[in-house]
Amino acid sequence: MREIVVIGGGASGLAVALETKKRGRDVLLIEREEDLGGILNQCIHNGFGLEVFEEEYTGPEYANKYIEEFLKLDIDYHLNTTVLKIEKTNNYFEITMSSKARGIEKIKAKAVVISTGSYERSRGSIIMPGERPYGVITAGSAQRYLNIDGYMVGKRVFILGSGDIGLIMARRMFLEGAKVLGVAEIMPYSNGLTRNIVQCLDDFDIPLYLSHTVTDVKSGESNRLESIVIQKVDENFNPIENTAKVFEVDTLLLSIGLIPDIALLDNLEVVVDSLTKSAKINQAYETSVRGLFICGNSLQVHDLVDNVTLESIRAGKCVSDYLEKKLEKNNESIDIIPGKNVGYVTPQVLDFSWSPKELIISFRGKKKMEKTKIKVFQNNELVFEKFKQFIVPAEMETIKLDYSKLNKFDELGISLEEL
């Protein structure tokens, strides 16, 4: 029986494993790829680590900081191993995993941490009319092909969606000699970080078409993309007539969002939040299944890896506390719900069986706002208020709350007041 099994060896899983090991826990990390580091390995651009190290690193450099420490601490891990199933019995979890080296095996654990990251939304998850030629691929897949395998996916490129991976790939493809003809974003604002708009598009004269989407995809005789049509959309996202622009491209990269990968939770009775598309958690990163924790991009999609690390360290602390039995189950809990102008919130539950410390709440604004007040209410009473300039959906916000000001009965509502 292991104390903790961490699933996923990216930024999140590494941080959880390190934190729990440092606290003297027994931990095993399982990674399906042949290397630790997760998606950071293909993020060869810089901009990582400003928050944690106050220095700029590339993705692999950032990952290596943690991998080196991970190896030094001699933490147990399996590479090239895919977890197939997690089952819960009364007191422990049973994890089924598969690998070429050891076949199919089962292990038991007292606590499990899901840090499986996210997957990219593909063409199928949005309605994009037209033919189905090759050349319409997700930006992250293209990034892997370029940066890990060393192959170019196209010569003339258009990008749908202004998510950060799309913006990063616009610059990357440009530097590799491709013609990048533009980026279309269906929303009236960009979905990526401002610094990426400046450094990846503006600096290379790549046009950004806001309130535009792809309305046709064409191939010629062959099964390779030949052209796309983009159109301006109205406030209901319906294409406006006579706004069509045709681009002759061999590649359309999709950067239309990430979704937490929680396929492993399918057979567990985990309560899911339709807003985050992941498990609901309490303030200890614990799901509705006792002893099952989740953090990183499999909990909520982050825009900065530094926040993944910080969040996962907090989660690691909580898992250790859980094993040290520092919590008493008393069934007292309240819901935390997103109010006006708030897209989602984590944690969704405040569970009073966990010892009171500070409560960290993450959320995203629903729209772009210049000047706002973040307000937290309980039973119509204002329990927290903070002025905040520039709220954008692309950037996650975090606030800290004092437990002592809260009652144990009324739900907590978080809203953004536009000033």
Place this chain on the structure above:
Amino acid sequence: MFDYIVIGAGIVGSTIARELSRYQVKVKVLDKENDVANVQTLANSAIIHSGHNPDPDSLKAKLCVWGNKLYEKMEEELSIPLLKSGAYVVAHNKTEEEKLAELYETAKINKVPEFYYLDSQEAKKQEPNISKNVTKVLSLPTTKVTYPWEVAFACMENAIMNGVSLQKNALVTKIIPNNEYFEIEVNGKQIFKTKNIINAAGVACDDIAGMVEKEVPYKVHGRKGEYFVLDKRVKGFVNHVLYPLPSDKGKGVLITPQFHGNILIGPTSEYVDDKFNVSTSFEGLDYVKTHAKELAENIPFNDIIRSFAGIRSSIESGDFYIEESKEFKGFYHVAGIDSPGLTSAPAIALYLLKEVIKIDKKQKINKDFNPIIRKQREFHSLSKEKQIELLKEDARYGNIICKCEKITEKEVIDAINGELGSDTIKGIKKRIRVGAGLCQGGYCEEKVMRLISREKNISPLDVKYDDKASKLFVGETKVNKL
């Protein structure tokens, strides 16, 4: 000199090839595509209909009911996937109930083996998500769902096992009828001689016939159908095929549970000018959503993972056209095979051979014919004991390549190197559903690319998604070139 050349390796060409291999004849199958089952067979509802719908006395009625029965035999012999779901045709009011009564009569005349009414209460008990507005249901227990291209693969593989040869990437460019035989020109250069030609070219049937006949007795009018696919996590949302009442546009928008757990919603039915164009449209997909809501409540549209379109090769008469050419003896038309073509395919093959060609009078039986293919089921659907046994034989069963569908390295390798193997991303996806799940290949396409490159001993630069023009890469990156 061939005895028979079959043009087209879809479900119809494949079942015909298999039936021909029961005789002592030399047979070749030609297909312009780079794979078996690449056009109509690849994009349809996958339903094995009961035969409740075609006009009595039509060839469709006879072959649909017959074909439905033959699928059970194919399941036994060829290990094909068959979901014995049954189907409900739903009525929403008195007028529709009258139409339902007409279908009931049709089913009776067509000799559908089993069918009965359910009241709305019983229907809701069986299908909790069925539309609240349903008043009466015609239940069709013999309706089934298969995995169409797998059926074509199994038939073609069995035909090849029994002596048939298959040539892919073989576009027929000319046919010259002589007195005793035909000459078929392929890709503008290669010539084959054959005594008989079976034209099973699907949407291109009239083009092929036009190379021989002065007046082709039919014209293919492409009828497009657009669909949504829901992820398999919605498995159980409905367990029966749900049909609305048929209209002049065909069977309407259906909700169809699939063998592997996905749910298919569609199709539309629109005549199109370009019978080879399978693009989807906002209007079409909107139509599907709107009409599906008449069948069921709370459809999980959030779980859509893909949309696609297929073309049905309809002809004016509305019935199948399976006849020998009046002028050119030995040239056989198998045309107008739209719905229920998949269901009818095995019966079409038998009808063609026995009743049109009258093959038993002409050819000797192939005594060595072996009708059996034992296909191993997906590794992760096998029993624990079997998995352990297989893992001992080959450790590559332990390496998961597609995590959504849980497909292993060994299975990918078999799909590449098998009798009907493929070296394209799309071909591998068709064979073992790698990339057919939630992430749509976002995770596993790269792994499959590397396996194809390794197994076929080719550079990743030469790995293709599908046809010649769809190479994954246009070159190496600057770093790689250093």
